[in-house]
Amino acid sequence: MTSQHPxxxxxxxPPAPADSGRVVSCDLVFGVDEPADIAFQIAVARxxxxxxxxxxxxxxxxxxxxxxxxxxxHGGRLHLLRAPRGTLSVSYRAELxxxxxxxxxGRANSAGGQLTMEQLTFLRPSRYCPxxxxxxxxxxxxxxxxxxxxxxxxxxxxxxxxxxxxVGSSAVHDSAEDTLLTGQGVCRDFAHLGITLxxxxxVPARFAAVYAPGLDPMDFHAVFEAWIDGGWRTYDATRKVPxxxxxxxxxxxxxxxxxxxDVLGGFANLQAIEVTATVTGNLPxxxxxxxxxxx
Numbered sequence: 001m002t003s004q005h006p007x008x009x010x011x012x013x014p015p016a017p018a019d020s021g022r023v024v025s026c027d028l029v030f031g032v033d034e035p036a037d038i039a040f041q042i043a044v045a046r047x048x049x050x051x052x053x054x055x056x057x058x059x060x061x062x063x064x065x066x067x068x069x070x071x072x073x074h075g076g077r078l079h080l081l082r083a084p085r086g087t088l089s090v091s092y093r094a095e096l097x098x099x100x101x102x103x104x105x106g107r108a109n110s111a112g113g114q115l116t117m118e119q120l121t122f123l124r125p126s127r128y129c130p131x132x133x134x135x136x137x138x139x140x141x142x143x144x145x146x147x148x149x150x151x152x153x154x155x156x157x158x159x160x161x162x163x164x165x166x167v168g169s170s171a172v173h174d175s176a177e178d179t180l181l182t183g184q185g186v187c188r189d190f191a192h193l194g195i196t197l198x199x200x201x202x203v204p205a206r207f208a209a210v211y212a213p214g215l216d217p218m219d220f221h222a223v224f225e226a227w228i229d230g231g232w233r234t235y236d237a238t239r240k241v242p243x244x245x246x247x248x249x250x251x252x253x254x255x256x257x258x259x260x261x262d263v264l265g266g267f268a269n270l271q272a273i274e275v276t277a278t279v280t281g282n283l284p285x286x287x288x289x290x291x292x293x294x295x
Contacts, residue, residue, distance in 0.1 A: 021049070021096050021097055021098040021279065021280055022049075022094075022095070022096040022211070022213065022245070022247055022277065022278070022279055022280075023093070023094070023095050023096075023276075023277075023278050024044060024093070024094050024096070024211040024247055024275075024276065024277045024278075025091075025092060025093040025094070025274075025275070025276045025277075026042040026090075026091075026092045026220075026260070026273070026274070026275050026276075027089070027090070027091050027092075027272075027273070027274045027275075028040075028042070028088075028089070028090040028091075028260075028261065028270065028272070028273050029087065029088070029089050029090075029270075029271045029272040029273075030083070030087070030088040030089075030090075030261075030268045030269060030270055030271060031087060031088075031268065031269045031271050032059070032083045032084065032085050032086055032087075032088050032266070032267070032268045032269075033085065033267045033268070033269070034085065034266040034267040035082065035083065035084050035085060035266050036082075036083045036263055036264075036265060036266030036267060036268040037080065037081070037082055037083075037263070037264040037265040037266060038080075038081050038083055038088075038261060038262065038263050038264065038268060039078055039079070039080055039081075039259075039261070039262045039264055040067065040078070040079045040080075040081065040090060040260065040261050041072070041076065041077070041078050041079075041209065041249060041250040041258060041259065041260055041261075042079075042090070042092045042249065042260050042261075043055065043069075043077045043079065043092060043094070043249070044094050044096065044211065044247050044248065044249060045074060045075035045076050045077065045247075045248040045249060045250070045251070045295075046071075046075040046076075046077060047075055047248075047295055049096040049097055049098075049247075049295060050094060050095075050096055051095045051096060051097045052094070052095045053092070053093065053094035053095070054091075054092070054093050054094075055067070055079065055090075055091070055092050056089075056090075056091045056092075057081060057088070057089070057090050057091075058088070058089045059083060059084050059085075059086040059087065059088050059089075060086040060087050061089075064081070064083070064084075067079035067080055067081040068080040068081075072250060072251075073251055073252070074248070074251040075248065076248070076249065076250040076251055076258075078250075083266075083268060087271075088268065096247060115204070119204040119227050120204070121253070122199070122204040122205055122206045122227070122253065123199055123202065123203075123204050124199070124253075125199065126253035126254045126256070127175070127253075127254055127256050128174075128175045128176060128188075128192045128254040128255055128256065129175070129176050129192050129195045129196040129199060129205075129207075129253070129254050130175060130176065130177060130196065131195075131196045131197075131198075131199035131200040132200070133177060134176070134177070134180070134196055134197065134200050135200045137180075137197075137200075138197045138200035138201050139200075139201070141154075141158065141197075142154050142155060142158075142197070142201060143201070147201075147202075147203075148203070148228050148229065149228050149229065149233075151198075151201055151203065152194075152198060152203060152226045152228060152233075152235060153235075153289070155194055155197045155198060155201075155235075155237075156194060156235045156236075156237045156288075157237075158197075159190055159193050159194055159197075159237035160237045160238070160239055162183065163179060163183055163184060163185055163189070163190060163193065163237070164183060164184040164185075165184070165185070165186065165187075165190070165238055165240070166184040166185070166186070167186060167217075168186075169182070169184040169185055169186065170182075170184070170185045170186055170188075170189050174189065175192065176189070176192040176193040176195070176196035176197075179192065179193045180193065187221050187222040187223070187236075187238050187240070188207075188222045188255045190222075190236070190237040190238050191207055191208075191222040191223055191224040191236075191237075191255075192207070192224075192254055192255065193237070194224040194226075194235055194237055195207060195224045195254065198224070198226050203226050203227065203228070204226065204227035205224055205225065205226045205227070206224065206225050206232070206251055206252065206253065207222065207224055207251065207252050207253065207254045207255060207257065207258055208222065208223050208224065208225055208234070208248055208249075208250070208251050208258070208294055209221075209222055209248075209249045209250045209251075209255075209258040209260070210222070210223060210246040210247055210248055210249055210294070211246070211247040211249060211275070211277040212240075212241040212245070212246055212247075212277055213241065213245045213246075213247075213277040213278055213279045213283060214240075214241045214242065214245060214277075214279075214283045215240060215241050215277070216240075218275055218276060218277065219273075219275050220249070220260055220275055221240075221241065221246070222255065222258075223235060223236040223243070223246065223294070224236075225251075225294060231293065232293065232294070233291050233292065233293065234246070234292045234293060234294040239286070239288065241283075241286075242283055242284045242285060242286035243286055243292040243294070244284050244286065244292055245279055245283055245284060246294055247277065247295070248294050248295060
């Protein structure tokens with residue numbers, strides 16, 4: 001699938017620095033049978049890393065007004081669009097500079113060591129992460145380990161070795177309990193299970209949708225973040241891509257908060273999707289014992 005705007009339109013974006021770091025894109029095509037209100041979360045989270053970006057939306061190759069942008073949590077951005085009948089094409093591209101000079105969100109400690117309302121939110125059970133159902137399992141498997149980092153690392157290792165990554169093995173309504181029962185899933189299932197087990201052990205944990213350079217086959221990716229020692233640290237039990245290459249899109253309690261497209265009204269059917277994510281130079285090697293903060 002190709003972008004709906006002329007190729008030379010991209011020339012209007014100023015050239016990125018030599019250390020541009022990341023280039024990501026997403027192209028979506030929908031068949032809209034009835035006028036539809038659609039929410040998209042495909043733009044990278046707002047940060048100083050964005051060198052240039054572009055979002056184009058057309059129906060039957062005719063440009064539509066720019067979608068309304070709403071600010072989401074942790075720099076995320078949601079775009080709202082009213083789509084008429086026809087073939088809806090959504091094309092997004094962003095170039096990001098090196099993150100080396102930035103401070104990642106969430107690294108500062110909370111005042112007095114007390115949990116904030118945000119962290120308390122990520123301790124509670126949610127739609128895909130019923131942590132209150134697996135407390136016994138979590139305590140039996142990980143309760144003897146020191147609280148904090150050791151438990152989260154053990155949870156990540158346990159999922160990596162116990163759950164098989166099988167494309168197409170789970171459905172949109174499957175929760176972390178289904179992943180435990182079947183022993184297989186995709187990235188969202190690995191992330192949900194990590195979040196669920198962390199919360200069952202009183203570790204705040206949240207879901208992050210990301211662009212993932214090096215992922216094969218290429219698609220959107222999902223990881224989880226755990227609040228440890230005063231900061232959000234990134235974990236990926238699939239171990240399919242280096243965590244330091246990831247680019248945040250959306251953050252939430254689970255995948256329900258981070259869907260790349262959500263039809264709010266009317267009828268629209270996704271017909272095609274193409275996601276790309278690349279880095280300048282070679283992909284970094286992931287040291288799975290190292291701290292990684294998602295930007």
